[in-house]
Each structure stands twice: as structure tokens, then as C-alpha cells.
Amino acid sequence: MADEVLRELITDLDGIYFDATIGNAGHAELIMNRLSPNAKLVGSDSDPEAAALAVRRLAAFGERAIVVHADYRELAKIFEDLGIEKINGALFDLGLSSLQLDNPRRGFAYRLDGPLDLRFDPTRGQPTSDWVNSASEEELAGIFKRFGEEPNARRIARRIVKLRAAQPIETTTQLRDLIISVVGPNGRIWGRTAARIFQALRVHSNSELDAIAMGLTSALDLLSEGSRLVVIAYHSLEDRIVKTIMREAARKCDCPRIYGQCRCGASPRGHLVHKRVLRPTEAECAANPRAQAARMRVFEVHISESSWGTK
Ligand SMILES: C[S@@+](CC[C@H](N)C(=O)[O-])C[C@H]1O[C@@H](n2cnc3c(N)ncnc32)[C@H](O)[C@@H]1O
Numbered sequence: 001m002a003d004e005v006l007r008e009l010i011t012d013l014d015g016i017y018f019d020a021t022i023g024n025a026g027h028a029e030l031i032m033n034r035l036s037p038n039a040k041l042v043g044s045d046s047d048p049e050a051a052a053l054a055v056r057r058l059a060a061f062g063e064r065a066i067v068v069h070a071d072y073r074e075l076a077k078i079f080e081d082l083g084i085e086k087i088n089g090a091l092f093d094l095g096l097s098s099l100q101l102d103n104p105r106r107g108f109a110y111r112l113d114g115p116l117d118l119r120f121d122p123t124r125g126q127p128t129s130d131w132v133n134s135a136s137e138e139e140l141a142g143i144f145k146r147f148g149e150e151p152n153a154r155r156i157a158r159r160i161v162k163l164r165a166a167q168p169i170e171t172t173t174q175l176r177d178l179i180i181s182v183v184g185p186n187g188r189i190w191g192r193t194a195a196r197i198f199q200a201l202r203v204h205s206n207s208e209l210d211a212i213a214m215g216l217t218s219a220l221d222l223l224s225e226g227s228r229l230v231v232i233a234y235h236s237l238e239d240r241i242v243k244t245i246m247r248e249a250a251r252k253c254d255c256p257r258i259y260g261q262c263r264c265g266a267s268p269r270g271h272l273v274h275k276r277v278l279r280p281t282e283a284e285c286a287a288n289p290r291a292q293a294a295r296m297r298v299f300e301v302h303i304s305e306s307s308w309g310t311k
Contacts, residue, residue: 001232001280001296002027005091006034008273008298009230015088018079018222019043020072020215023097025054031091032061040064042087044078046071046121046206050097071121072215079222086224092215094242095234096120096202098290104172108202110194113173118202128205132175133168137161147209147237148200152193155182172198199235209241216245220269220301228273229299239277239295246272246299273298 005027009017013036019028022043032041041064045051051069058065070078072092079087100120101108107117107128116129132140137157144153159182160169169175179197180190203209219229229246233239253266277295285292 001278001284001291001294002030004278004280004296005093005230005232006030008278008296009089009091009228010034011227012039012088014038015227016040016042016084016086018075018087018090018219020075020090020092020219021045021094022054022067023047023050023093024099025057025067027091027093028054028065029057032058032065037064040066042078042082042084043067044070044072044075047100048121048123050099053099071211073211073218075215075218075222085222087222088224088227090219090223090227090229092212092219092229092231094208094212094232094238107172108198110172110176110179110198113171116170116172116175116201118198118205120206125205128201129168129170131205132160132201133164133170143204144197144200146200147203148196149237150193150196150200152183156193156197203237209237212238212241213245216242220245220249220299223301225301225303227301229301230296231298232294232296234293234295239297242297246297249299269303270299270301273300 009031015035016039017031017035019031019041022028022045025043028041028043043054043065044067045054048069051067054067058067066082068078079085096108100106104112104114107114115127116132118128119125140157140160141153144150144156150156156179159178163169163178169178175197176194179194183190183193216229216231223229231242233242249269250271251266252268253262253264255263277297280291280294
């Protein structure tokens with residue numbers, strides 16, 4: 001959704017922009033090329049390999065492009081360290097990159113053999129296999145249900161607990177084969193099941209939903225008047241959080257006038273730019289099938305002290 005990102009995000013060609021999930025710096029490079037030579041971009045990624053790649057890709061922009069290996073949950077600290085108080089736009093392109101998905105070493109893909117890792121930042125915490133081999137059946141099933149919406153959550157959890165007693169589950173292939181042993185060899189069925197289970201493990205291992213909530217909330221605090229928060233989500237769990245945070249940030253006071261003053265405490269910080277999500281064009285989906293799931297939401301910041309009496 002490159003065209004949409006440029007159109008929706010940039011409101012000031014001389015501004016300071018934040019790419020919270022810089023990844024391969026595809027969006028970041030396009031943004032830098034669009035901005036004036038006075039503008040700046042700060043990018044973060046919790047994956048050290050992605051951050052290093054982005055540094056190389058943006059080297060031509062010199063000090064105008066700053067990339068840090070950091071979790072966007074820490075964005076207040078990132079900007080405090082840089083001495084930047086306000087920004088003119090923030091982009092969150094959620095989930096994982098094609099580079100991560102296509103790298104068997106990272107353990108994100110059930111079709112590739114590799115360690116069952118699934119961490120965005122392998123320098124922190126433990127690989128996902130540690131959790132899979134120690135969590136209770138209850139915990140496993142709960143995560144598969146909550147973050148994968150998996151109908152066979154309980155059966156798969158039970159099989160994990162049974163099989164790991166003989167041999168710990170350390171690889172993507174072991175888990176994939178275990179899933180096939182539960183739901184059968186029909187490729188469409190086990191493929192979808194594996195996609196949901198791997199998604200659940202990834203969301204859990206990286207505390208993704210908490211991260212999104214924290215990151216978006218902190219970004220709203222940094223955005224200046226008239227600037228925009230642009231978020232691209234790839235599954236309904238992510239999108240639900242984005243929608244909730246943006247709606248809450250846009251919520252106006254609806255206390256009855258008879259109260260004489262606002263009692264609900266609403267203090268809207270702006271509005272949703274589009275009523276519905278923006279989707280990639282058919283042409284983009286044809287060229288890049290992974291884009292199909294993308295949905296973009298855009299929030300524009302307008303700071304007002306109170307919305308009392310506006311409804
Ligand atoms: C879809 S990719 C971004 C691709 C990027 N927009 C581009 O054009 O190349 C998402 C990136 O977000 C990173 N990421 C995920 N969670 C993160 C977090 N909490 N903090 C920082 N980066 C995160 C992933 O490591 C991945 O590189």
C-alpha cells in the first residue's frame with residue numbers, strides 16, 4: 001500500500017516522520033524520496049537484522065534518516081534520547097516482513113524447516129519452543145484459541161503435551177507434522193490450521209497485541225496538531241485493537257446537557273480520516289498476494305481540551 005502510505009501519512013514535506021516498523025525500509029525509502037531535504041525520518045525495528053538492513057538501505061540520506069534497533073513500545077524513550085518533542089506522522093506496518101517469513105532460521109514459516117523460534121528480537125527472551133515445551137495443556141489451548149481462533153485448539157494442545165514427553169518440540173517441521181497428525185493430511189485443512197497456530201504462537205511470543213496498544217498510544221502523545229497516525233494491520237486481532245484505540249481517541253463527550261458539565265472524561269484527540277478501512281487495489285493484490293490481507297486505518301490529530309457540549 002505504498003501509494004496510500006505516502007498520500008495518507010505526509011502532511012508536511014519538511015516534517016519529522018516515524019516508521020515504527022521499518023523492516024526492509026521499503027516504505028521508509030519512498031517516504032524519504034517524497035520529503036524535502038529538510039525533513040527527517042526516525043525508524044525502529046525490534047529485529048536487529050531488519051534494523052541493520054534498513055540502516056544500509058537509507059545510508060544515502062545521511063543523518064536525515066535515523067534507524068534504531070528498538071521495540072516501538074519504547075518510542076517515548078527513543079524520541080527523548082533524540083531530543084525530539086513532536087513528530088509530523090507515524091506509520092505502523094504491523095506483523096512480520098517477507099524477509100522474516102522466508103528465512104527458515106527465524107522459525108516463522110510452517111512450510112520451511114527451522115528452529116521453532118518466532119521472536120522478532122532473538123536477542124531478548126527465549127525461543128517459542130521453550131514455552132511450547134513447558135506450558136500446560138490449558139495454557140497452550142488458551143493461546144491457540146485467543147490468538148489463532150483455532151477450532152482444534154484443545155486437541156492440538158493435548159497432542160503437544162503427549163508427544164513432547166517423549167521428544168521436545170524444537171522445530172517448525174515437528175510442529176507442522178504434529179498438526180497434520182491431529183487434523184489429517186488434507187493440505188488445505190492442515191495448511192490453514194498451521195497458519196492459525198503459528199500466528200497464535202507469534203502473537204503470544206512477541207506480546208504483539210499489548211505492543212500495538214502501547215505503541216499506538218505513545219505515538220498519539222507525540223503527534224503534532226494536524227499530523228497523522230497510519231496503521232496497516234494484517235489480521236482481525238490486530239485490526240480490532242487499532243480500531244478500538246483510534247475510536248477511543250476520537251470519542252467525544254456524550255454527557256447529557258442536563259449534567260451541566262462533562263462527567264465521562266472524554267477528551268478527543270482527533271478523528272478517523274476514513275470511516276472504513278482502506279484496502280490494497282486489485283492490481284497490488286495480483287502482484288503481491290501477501291498484500292491481500294492488508295487493511296489501513298488513518299487517524300488525524302486535533303487536540304482540543306474538551307468536547308463537552310459538542311454532541
Ligand atoms: C510488515 S514488516 C514492515 C515492513 C516495512 N514497512 C517495509 O516497507 O519494509 C513489520 C516489521 O515490524 C517489526 N516489528 C514487529 N513488532 C515490533 C515492535 N514491537 N517494535 C518494533 N518493530 C516491530 C518486525 O520485526 C518487522 O520487521
